[in-house]
Amino acid sequence: MKLEPDRCVRCGECVFICPVGAISFETGEVGIDRDQCVECGVCWRSKVCVHSVFEPEELPWPRVLRAMFSDPATEHKKTKLAGRGIEEVKTNDVRRLYVNDLIGVSAEIGRPGVGASFSDVQCITRALAGCGARFTADNPLMDLIIDPAQGLLHSEILNERVLSVIVECVVLEAELEHTLRSLIKASSELKTPVLLSVAGACRADGSLAYQPTLSAMALECLPTGKMNLGFMT
Amino acid sequence: MTHSLYRIGDKAWGDDWVVVARAARGVNDDGATARLQSFLELARTSGAVNWGHGRGGGRLNSDWTTMVARLADTATVTVVFDDVGYLEGFLDLLHAMDLKLSITVSGDMARIKEICTRRGWNPHSGRQALRVFGGQGSLPPYEVLCVRAQCGHGLIATRLIEKMVDQVRTGGCSPEEAAERVGRPCLCGLLNSSRTAALLRYLASQSPYPTGAPAS
Numbered sequence: 001m002k003l004e005p006d007r008c009v010r011c012g013e014c015v016f017i018c019p020v021g022a023i024s025f026e027t028g029e030v031g032i033d034r035d036q037c038v039e040c041g042v043c044w045r046s047k048v049c050v051h052s053v054f055e056p057e058e059l060p061w062p063r064v065l066r067a068m069f070s071d072p073a074t075e076h077k078k079t080k081l082a083g084r085g086i087e088e089v090k091t092n093d094v095r096r097l098y099v100n101d102l103i104g105v106s107a108e109i110g111r112p113g114v115g116a117s118f119s120d121v122q123c124i125t126r127a128l129a130g131c132g133a134r135f136t137a138d139n140p141l142m143d144l145i146i147d148p149a150q151g152l153l154h155s156e157i158l159n160e161r162v163l164s165v166i167v168e169c170v171v172l173e174a175e176l177e178h179t180l181r182s183l184i185k186a187s188s189e190l191k192t193p194v195l196l197s198v199a200g201a202c203r204a205d206g207s208l209a210y211q212p213t214l215s216a217m218a219l220e221c222l223p224t225g226k227m228n229l230g231f232m233t
Numbered sequence: 234m235t236h237s238l239y240r241i242g243d244k245a246w247g248d249d250w251v252v253v254a255r256a257a258r259g260v261n262d263d264g265a266t267a268r269l270q271s272f273l274e275l276a277r278t279s280g281a282v283n284w285g286h287g288r289g290g291g292r293l294n295s296d297w298t299t300m301v302a303r304l305a306d307t308a309t310v311t312v313v314f315d316d317v318g319y320l321e322g323f324l325d326l327l328h329a330m331d332l333k334l335s336i337t338v339s340g341d342m343a344r345i346k347e348i349c350t351r352r353g354w355n356p357h358s359g360r361q362a363l364r365v366f367g368g369q370g371s372l373p374p375y376e377v378l379c380v381r382a383q384c385g386h387g388l389i390a391t392r393l394i395e396k397m398v399d400q401v402r403t404g405g406c407s408p409e410e411a412a413e414r415v416g417r418p419c420l421c422g423l424l425n426s427s428r429t430a431a432l433l434r435y436l437a438s439q440s441p442y443p444t445g446a447p448a449s
Binding site for chain 1: 372
């Protein structure tokens with residue numbers, strides 16, 4: 001985000017709007033911490049500044065990744081779609097990604113509200129690669145993984161910060177416990193939060209395919225979740 | 234994936250349901266814009282507290298003309314309810330309309346199953362979050378997190394919530410007005426404004442939060 005400090009009247013309203021606290025008046029002038037800023041666009045889009053101190057700018061590679069993963073209004077260059085993840089359960093009654101013993105596993109790094117670097121993300125992709133998980137093809141992160149077998153990302157992006165990144169993969173039910181244990185171990189080494197989730201088919205008795213494994217591991221889900229109602233089946 | 238997944242907070246803050254509609258890109262999305270518009274039209278007349286989509290914004294930060302104009306075949310359209318009765322009425326109408334869209338409901342999983350069972354619907358699949366792992370030292374207080382977690386993209390700042398709590402506490406605005414301000418950065422229209430108002434009212438009754446005013 002480009003700053004036009006000469007237009008600033010020092011009202012201070014913008015300080016409250018930034019999700020990562022990158023805007024400050026520490027020197028008596030409005031400033032943006034460029035390292036912390038994730039280019040989410042909230043300061044500009046919210047019109048919190050009536051004097052147009054905040055102006056969008058053309059972002060160079062690899063900084064543009066910050067906007068692609070943090071600003072829901074910015075499209076990924078390759079997919080021409082905005083957002084961090086895939087359609088997953090939302091269209092699973094059509095795409096059938098998670099059926100029978102295929103379980104979706106995902107890790108959202110940096111959420112809620114803390115942010116993450118791609119270096120943090122690589123800790124998770126390496127853990128998943130190490131247990132043979134298959135990364136989900138449509139996820140925008142896939143373009144940034146240069147070695148899927150080892151889960152390595154482009155080295156030049158590792159210091160870029162974003163609001164959050166979602167790593168998604170599909171595993172067999174028999175592989176779920178090992179995958180989750182690997183993810184939990186890798187997450188414990190990070191300073192930023194990691195939200196893990198699982199997706200699976202509804203069985204005939206109404207239960208979900210991942211529940212037996214979670215029960216065996218004594219892992220509890222949040223009571224809330226999302227259910228595809230199957231209107232397209 | 235977790236757009237509406239990690240919405241924490243118990244029933245003390247009111248009910249919270251999100252219905253999501255979309256078509257599968259490259260499979261059945263051809264001409265989906267008109268079907269998604271029908272979903273959106275039904276949403277805004279069904280007792281919902283918020284509705285919208287990422288490209289067109291939501292009730293708190295956009296207008297109907299913009300929302301419709303910016304719909305696309307690949308849009309993910311959402312509607313938020315704070316009342317299970319309204320949710321069920323909406324789902325019944327949606328089922329009868331047969332819009333040829335995939336429909337997902339976020340909320341209490343046991344209650345969603347109940348709703349489906351009573352109607353003879355067979356849910357296809359589900360997704361649930363485990364607890365938060367990794368470092369948690371930077372997370373805000375739980376009730377603040379309950380508000381922040383309503384924006385799946387994480388666009389609501391903790392300091393904005395604290396500021397609006399302060400305004401409610403000092404009588405500068407009502408919890409309902411504060412909730413609408415807090416919800417504006419949430420681009421997709423996913424924030425539950427009535428639950429947020431309840432949370433802000435509660436927070437305003439607690440010990441003060443720093444306002445984060447800039448140095449003069």
